[in-house]
C-alpha cells in the first residue's frame with residue numbers, strides 16, 4: 001500500500017532522489033518523476049507496464065520554463081498558452097536536447113503542459129526540474145481521478161500518493177500540435193474543445209489516425225481507458241437492457257434515470273457536460289468494482305465536451321451498438 005498524504009515535502013524528497021510519486025492534476029492523477037532523470041523515467045514505464053513507444057508529457061511550473069525544453073515556439077502557440085495555461089491543454093513542440101529520447105519515444109517533439117492544480121503547481125515551483133507524468137493507472141486501464149483510485153490500481157507499485165482531492169475536470173488534457181503552416185491540430189480530444197482552440201487560433205484541424213502515422217499519441221491506441229468488466233456503448237439503452245434482462249448490469253447515463261433494479265450512475269442530474277466529464281471515470285471505477293456482467297454506457301451528444309466523452313467511451317467499449 002502507498003501512503004496517501006497532503007505533505008509536499010515527502011513528495012519533494014522522493015522526487016529529488018529518483019523516486020516516483022502520484023500527483024493530482026485538474027484532469028487526472030499523474031505518476032510523476034524527474035523528467036531529466038533516466039532512472040525515474042524507467043520506473044514510471046515499469047510501474048505502469050507502459051510500452052516504451054508511448055511518449056510522456058512534461059509538466060512545467062510556468063511559461064518562462066518553456067524555452068529550456070523546446071527548440072522552437074510557434075507564434076500561434078503563445079496565444080493558446082496565454083489563454084489556456086495553466087490548464088488542460090498539452091502542446092507538442094520540437095524538443096530541445098535537454099529532453100531525452102526516452103521521454104518522447106524517439107519522436108522529435110515533446111509534449112508540454114502546465115497543470116492547473118494548486119498543490120502540484122506549488123510542488124513544481126519547489127522542484128529544480130520538470131516532471132514527466134502519464135496518468136497514474138496501469139497501461140490500458142481507466143485513468144484515476146482520486147487518490148483512492150490510484151491506491152486501488154498502483155498502490156503496491158509506488159510509495160506515495162500526494163492527495164489533492166478529486167480532479168475537477170476528470171478527463172485527460174486536450175493534446176495539440178501544429179501543421180507546417182502552424183494550424184493547430186488536435187491529437188487527443190479533451191475539455192478544451194475544437195471550438196475553444198478555433199476561437200483563439202482562428203483555425204483548427206482534428207487529426208484522424210492512419211497506420212503509417214509518424215506521431216504516436218494516446219488517441220491512436222484504440223483500446224484504452226478500459227474497465228475490466230465488459231462495456232457496451234450505445235445510443236439505444238432500452239434495446240440493450242431488454243436483450244440482457246438476465247444479466248447483472250451497470251448503467252452509465254448523462255442525465256436519464258431508468259425505472260429498473262440495475263445499478264445506475266447518472267453523470268450529471270442537470271445534464272451538464274462538464275460535470276459529466278468530471279464524474280465519468282469515477283463511474284467506471286465504481287461500476288467496475290461491483291463485479292457485474294456488463295456495463296452499458298449511453299452515447300453523449302457529439303458536440304462540445306461530449307466529443308471527448310464519446311472518444312473515451314468508444315475506446316473503453318468492447319462493442320459500440322448504434323441504431
Ligand code: TXA
Nearest residue numbers: 027029030055056109110111134135172173216217218
Ligand atoms: O491530462 C493529462 O494529460 C494527464 C495528466 C497527468 O497531466 N496525463 C496524461 O498522460 O494523460 P498519458 O501519458 O496518460 O497520456 C499522454 C499521451 C500519451 O499517451 C502519448 O501518446 C501522448 O500524450 N504524447 C506524449 N508525448 C507525445 C509526443 N511527443 N508526441 C505525440 N504524442 C505524445
Ligand code: MG
Nearest residue numbers: 134135143218
Ligand atoms: Mg493515460
